[in-house]
Amino acid sequence: MSELIETDAGGPRFIHVDAKPDHLASLARGKPVSALAELVWxxxxxxxxxxxxxVTDNDLGNPVSIEVVDNGLGITFEDAERTFGSLGGSWKREHRVTARSNKKMHGRNGKGRFKAFALGHEVVWDSVYLGNNDTPLHFVISGRSDRLQDFEIGKVRSAPMSRSRGTRVRIDSLPEPFGVLSSDGSANRQLAETFALYLRNYPATEIIYRGERIDPASVQKSHETVRLPAFIAADGSEITAVLDIVEWSFSKKERRICLCDSEGFALHEVEAGVRPGTEFNFTAYIRSDYIAKLNHDNGLALDELDPDLRRLAESARGALRSHFRRRKAEAASELVQQWKDEGVYPFTGDAAGSLETARREVFDICALNVHQYLDSFREGRPKDRQFTLRMLKAALDENPESLKRILSDVLELPKEKQTELADLLQYTTLSSIIEASKMVADRLQFLTGFQELLFRPDTKKSLRERTQLHRMLENETWLFGEEYLLTSSDENLNTVLRKHLAKLRPPEKGTRRRAAPVVRDDGTQAVIDLLLAREVPAYAQTRREFLVVELKRPSQKIDLEVASQIQSYALTVASDERFDVRNTHWTFIAISNEMSPEAARTVRQQGKPYGFFHQEDNLRIGLATWAEVIAASRARLEAFRSRLDYTATTDQGVALLHSKYARYLPESFLPQQVDPSTA
Structure with a gap:
C-alpha cells in the first residue's frame, strides 16, 4: 500500500493509509484477548x-482503559512513517529474528497495530528509542477508530529522565465492558494458552497481566510432544510436523488446535474436533514449516480448502484420540488393581499383543466411567461389581464402539444434566432426541461436504446443474429455509402453473379451465429448477408464497445476462392474469458460486433488501452466491451446533455425500484408492 504524508512546518505529521475504510475496519475487529495478544507480539x-x-477499572469493576508497556527497542521516528503509513509491507518480512536477542519474530503482515482498535476507540503509541549518539528520544503516535486511515505523529523530543527505552500503548474509550479482561475474567488463562510454547522456548521473557506473571507451566497439568507421521504434499514436497498437547488445570469450554510455525508461534486456530471428556481441558499445537509457508502465502484462513492442511489436522486429531485414550487408561490403572485384588476384574493374566492391550484399555475407560457415576456400583457388594463388569465386557465384545460412546457420554453427565435428561424424557422420547440431534449433525456434514463439492477446482468445473447439483438439492430444501417444502422440480413453467392454479383459484362449478400456455416475451417457455412453497393462514383467505430457485453450474458466474434471464422468468409469472396478486407472492432467485461486480451492484441498492434487484408487492427477484446460502444455513444451525459441541470435518461431509448421492457426484469427487504404504 502507498502512503500520503502531510507535514506542517514545526507541527505534527499526519499520515494517511491508502486503503479502503471497510478493509481497515475488518482488521480492527476481533476478540479482546486476541487483540491484546497482537500488541504483546x-x-x-x-x-x-x-x-x-x-488494566484500569471503574467503580463497577469494568475495564475503562488498557496500557501495554514493554522494554523493547521502541519505534523510531523514521520507522513510524513507514510502518503506520503502509499496509501489508511490514519491515518484519525482511527479518526472521530480533536484532538484540536473536529471538524468532512473529508478525510479518504489518496489520497488528489495527487490532488495538478492537479494544478501544482511542489508541496512543508512546515510544522512547535511541537516536544518534545513543540519545534517548521520545514521540507519540495517535489514532482513532473512526479515522482508521489517518495517524498523527508528534514531534520528536528528548526523552524524560524517568522514561526508559520501549513503547507504551494506551487504549481508551473501550466500546463495552469486556468482562474477559476484568479482574476475575479469563484473559490470563487465554494468554497462557497463546504464549505457552513461546515462553517455553524463551523462559527469560516475562509477560505480566494485572500485576501477575503469565506462567503457562503453573497452570499446566501435563505437556506431551508427539511427532506426527510425515507425508508427501500435492506439490511433491514432504510435510513434517510435531504436535504439542498441553493439558490445563483450569476449566475451559473451547478445545482448540493452534496452527503454528516450527518455533511454536500460533498463526491460526481450528476446532479440535475431539471430545475426550469433561475431565480433560487441553490445547493442541501443530508445529510445522508448512503452516508457516501457508501463512506467508495468506492461505491459512482457507484451512478447509487446503487438502494437505486438512490431512495434517486429521493426523493431529488421531494422535489426540490416542493420547486421551491412554490418559484415561492410566487414570483407571489404580482402580483396575483394586478390582484385581477383589477378584472381580474380568480379564486374567497379561495382555497378549497390541490388539488385546487396546481392547483392555477401552474396557478400563468404560468401567472407570461406570465407577465414577454409579453410586450403586461403587458402594455395592464385590459380587455385584463382578457381575456388572462381566456384562460390560460381553457388551464391548459384541458392539464395542456403540457401548463405549453411550457410556462415555451418558455416564459423564453431571447430576444436573442427568436430571434435565430425565425431565426431557417426560415430554418426548429418547429416539426423538437422537433423531433431532442426528438431523442437525447430518445437515452440518452436508454443508461441509457440499461446500467442498462446489468449490474444489476439479469438481467445480465438471459439476452439472440439472443432472447432479439439482438432484441432490431436491432432498435438501432446508438450505433455503425451513418454512418451504418442495412442490416441483425441473418442470416446464406452464406445467407448474397448471399444477398450482387449482389451489390458487379454483374453477367455477361446471366449467373447465382453458390450459393456456405461459410464455416469455420472446415466445419461449421457461423451465423451473426448484419450486418451493408454503401457506400462511390469513383472515378470510390463505396467503401462498412460492420460492423459485434457478440453479447455475458452479463454473458459471452470475452476470447481468443471468439477472435478465431470471427477471424474464419472474415477470412472466407476475403478469399472468390467472394469479390472485393479493394472496400469491413469488420470490425468484438465481444461485451460483460467483457473481460479477456488475451483477453484485444490482443487489446492493439503497432502499431495497440486500440480495434483491427487483421488488414489488407480490414479487421479488434476486441473486445470491452459494457462499451466502451456506453461511445463512450455518447461522441457523449454530445454536444447535454449539450445544452439540460438534464440528463437521470435510472428510465427514464428503463421506455423507458419497453415501447419499454417489450417483449424482462427478467422477473426480468419488472415493479414491489410497496406497496403504503412504497412508
Missing part, C-alpha cells in the same frame, strides 16, 4: 523481554 518482535499489561 508486537512488543516481543521489538526485542522486549518484559511486557506489562495494565
Amino acid at each position: 508486537n512488543a516481543l518482535d521489538a526485542d522486549a523481554d518484559r511486557v506489562r499489561i495494565g
